[in-house]
Amino acid sequence: MEVVETFGVEGHIVDSLILAKVLDLILEAGADYRMVDVQIGRTSTDPSRAVFEVTAADDDALVRLAEQLQVHGANPLTSGDAVLAAADLDGVLPAGFYSTTNLATEVRVAGRWATVANPEMDCGLVVSGEDPPTVRTVPMHRVRSGDQVVIGGTGVRVRAPEVPRGVSVFEFMDSEVSSEKPKGLAVRTVADRVRAARHDGARVLAVCGPAVVHTGGGPAVARMVREGWIQVLFAGNGFATHDIESNVLGTSLGVSVVEGAPTEGGHSNHLRVVNEVRRHGSIADAVAAGWITGGVMYECVRAEVPFLLGGSIRDDGPLPDVVTDVVAAADRMRELIDGVGVALMAATTLHAIATGNILPAAVETFCIDINPAVVTKLADRGSHQAHGIVTDVGLFVHQLATELEER
Amino acid sequence: MCPPVHFGVLYEINPWMHKEVVVDRDRAHEQWKGLVATLRGAGAEVVVAEPDPAVPDMVFTANAGIVNCRADAPHQFVPAHFRFPERQPETEIFARWFAGQGFTVDRLPVALAHEGAGDALPFRGSLLSGYRFRSDLPATAELARLTGAAVRAVELVDERLYHIDLTFCPLDDRRAMAAPMGWDRYGRTVVEALVPEPLWLTDDEALAFSANSVVVGSTVVMATTPPRVGRQLEAWGFDVVTCDVSEFLKAGGGCRCLTLALDVSLGGPPRSPARPPEPSGVTTG
Structure with a gap:
């Protein structure tokens, strides 16, 4: 991995061509430099001073180069050990x-x-x-x-985080969370990143809110799990409950996912679903018993994709799989993000921020939400790597799954 | 200068030195006296320091330190810090001697090596200083601070020419003998820019110690005089005197190494004292 060290050289380094020589040596060694500061002496007797940052291929290369540079008076400016x-x-x-x-x-x-x-x-x-x-x-x-x-x-x-490989549509979307961007392009770019991650052996994390199910995106996400595009899932009690509700009872929060109309007595559907899963003991047990026969949670169980359902104080039930100790939930999330290269955060504010808090900035993060404030909140809490895509999540995940299948 | 009472090749710290080569001490003394007489004959005043039996190379007084005798400031001496332990006792011997002569003694940081006038020659208001084999580059920045001179540092690349005074010899304000084989390409560029009329020495001429000559007025005193070099010097109006110092060449030193010029005045206003010595191994500049 590339390593960087700051060096300083002082004296009559301009007239003596020492600075030129030192910089040449860096390039000849296959390393690179960036001038940080140069102070040229006012008269021929005033010393000059240069500070520059050297980037070398690895630690050994840097140590070898540092030994060479030291002969010519250029020394690391590191303040010392931690x-x-x-x-x-x-x-x-x-x-x-x-x-x-x-x-x-x-x-x-x-x-x-x-x-x-x-x-x-x-x-x-x-x-x-x-x-x-x-x-x-x-x-x-x-x-x-x-x-x-x-x-x-x-x-x-x-x-600073490295720029993602290749030209990205998000280079011109970086500064703003905007709804006024071509969504087809965004979908294709996210699909490319997901595909590249799988190619590189990195894992893709999906963080889903219940609106994914409400807007009809559940089947698309289930397909992406089944076909190996998603390797880790973070969600809460709501997403899992409505995902199961939509597959067992055909509603999401009582609204038919097919007809879009409220169903008779539908307001209690999700409670009955939670109750039955509790009777089975876990989502996996309910799948094994044949009570759940489709959906995102079903595909996760079948494909052995690990998931973490983080609890919250307003949860109904909750489902037996929900980790209600939030500190334990965060620790479990830390275990599961190992090897994650791309994170897709779909229609969730609290889980997106919770996940953003533990993700390294090097993880490419896409935040899909109809509300621009979600991305802003995420960035405000330090996850500056997040790219925002303001759109309807149901349409987006459907297009994404299609895009991934097509190529 | 310092008489060769205790001189001998007792250790090997440059490629010329071989312990099995025996120095004829009587002959060395005769040659040294011959050099003193030649220099006096050319108009120089010679002051002699008392030799010390602990340091056989004390005879090479060029490495004692940097002398700066300006008319408008107290005479200054910056004692050398030697690379090799064999010569390190010379620092205090010469520091005491110069203090006894009324010089202000200013010191380099302890961690930095610099072998005096052997690695720093004044030319056109600058000090041309060699580094790598015997002197550390950061020492030149300290020298500039102490003396007020603009120092141009060149890297020495041939171990046989281990001091700058084996590669460079100022003749007057415009001319100097210069041995490009001794420097890297940056050093050559620096010298080309510094010297309006250089006498470029071939490798053979350089290895014959041609650059290690003493210039007194218009007289150039050389250990050996390659014909081409002699002709050019005479064409420029110098009197060339060849002075046999073959016993000293056995230790890798020629005429200039045996002398330390005391009439050196380095330009610029006096400078503030040096910063306190840095911890060993950590240097700036």
């Missing part, structure tokens, strides 16, 4: 802890940069092991007494 302090209580970070971003992060330990294995925002950084040391983000409640936690910003650096 400062560590032991946690003194379980579930409590030491005062002054470094608070993480979701960006790719590196920590300098014993003179070498260690890459943080699992970037996540709003966590602490725990260093363990020695040769080589490993650095992990750890949420506050998972810290254990004695953990070596990074204090302050010394020896920590973060990298």
Whole structure:
């Protein structure tokens, strides 16, 4: 993986051609540089100073180059190793802890940069092991007494997210969440990213709200699960309940998913569905018993696609699969995002933000919602990588599933 | 200068030195006295430092440090920091000697090596300083701070020409002998820009210590005088004197290495004192 280090060189580096030589050496070594600052001396006796950032292919290449550059007076400007302090209580970070971003992060330990294995925002950084040391983000409640936690910003650096491979339709959509964009193009681009993720061995995460079912998008999502386009699902009690309701009773929140009209006594349909699943013991048991015969949850069980249903205080039932301890739910989500390359967040505000909180910025995130405020909220909470697509989610997932099948 | 009372090839710190080669100390002393007489004959005043038995290479006084005798400021001496432990005791010996002569002694940071006038020659208001084998590049920035001179640093690339004074010899304000084989392409470009009328030395001429000559007024004192070099110097109006220092060549030193010019005045206003020494290995500049 590419590594970056800042170097400085000082003296009569212009007249002596030292700066030219140092920059040439960097290029000859197959590395690259970016000038950060150059101060030219006012007279021939004033020293000049240059600061530049060197990007090398890997740590070894950088160390070799640094040794070469040192001969010519160019030295790394790193402030030093990260400062560590032991946690003194379980579930409590030491005062002054470094608070993480979701960006790719590196920590300098014993003179070498260690890459943080699992970037996540709003966590602490725990260093363990020695040769080589490993650095992990750890949420506050998972810290254990004695953990070596990074204090302050010394020896920590973060990298801006890389631009997705290839030209993206979202390059011109980046700054704004806009409804005034060609949706067909957006669908094709998302399909390309999903396809590329599968090709690269990365997993695709879908985060779905109940509106996916209400707007008739359930069958399309079920198809994408069945055909292996979606490998992880996050949702809540509502989505799973209405998905099962629509497949068992043909309604979503009592409204016929075929006719779009309220059905007699439909307002209690979802409660009866939850109740029966509780009788079976779990969604998987209800599938095994032949009580659920289709839909997103059914396809997840059949295809062994892991799902996490996060609970909330207003849930009816809830379904037996719902994890009602939100801290445990978040931890389970952390386990499941390993290897995720693309996240599709469809018509959900709370689950999208909860997922955004634990996703590394490197995960390509698409947020599909009829309400532009959802994407704005997501970005405001630090998930700047999210691309917003403002449209009806039912139509969108249907087109996406079709697009994925066609090519 | 320093008489070769304790001189010998007792260790090997450059490609010319071979411990099995025996130095004829009497002959060395005769050659040294011959050089002193030649320099005095050319009009130089020679001051002699007391030799110390612990440091056989003290005879090569060019490496003692940087001398800066400006009319408008106290005379300054920046003692060398030697790369090799064998020569490191010379630093304090020369620092004491110059302090005794009334010089202000300013020091380089301890972690940086710089071998004095052997690696820094004044020319047209600049100090041309060599680095790599014996001197560290960051030391040149410190030298500039201490002396107020503009320092141009060139990388030495041939181990046989391990000091700048084996590759460069200022003759007057416009001319200098220069051995491009000693430098990388950046160094060559720097010298080309600095010297209006260079006498480019061939590799053989450079390896015959032609650049390690002493210039006193219009007299050039050389260890050996390649015919082409001698003719060009005479065409420019210099008197060329060949002075046999073959015993010293066994240690990799020629005429210039045996002398340290005291009439050097480096330009520019006096500078603020050097920053405190940096921790070992961490340098700026």
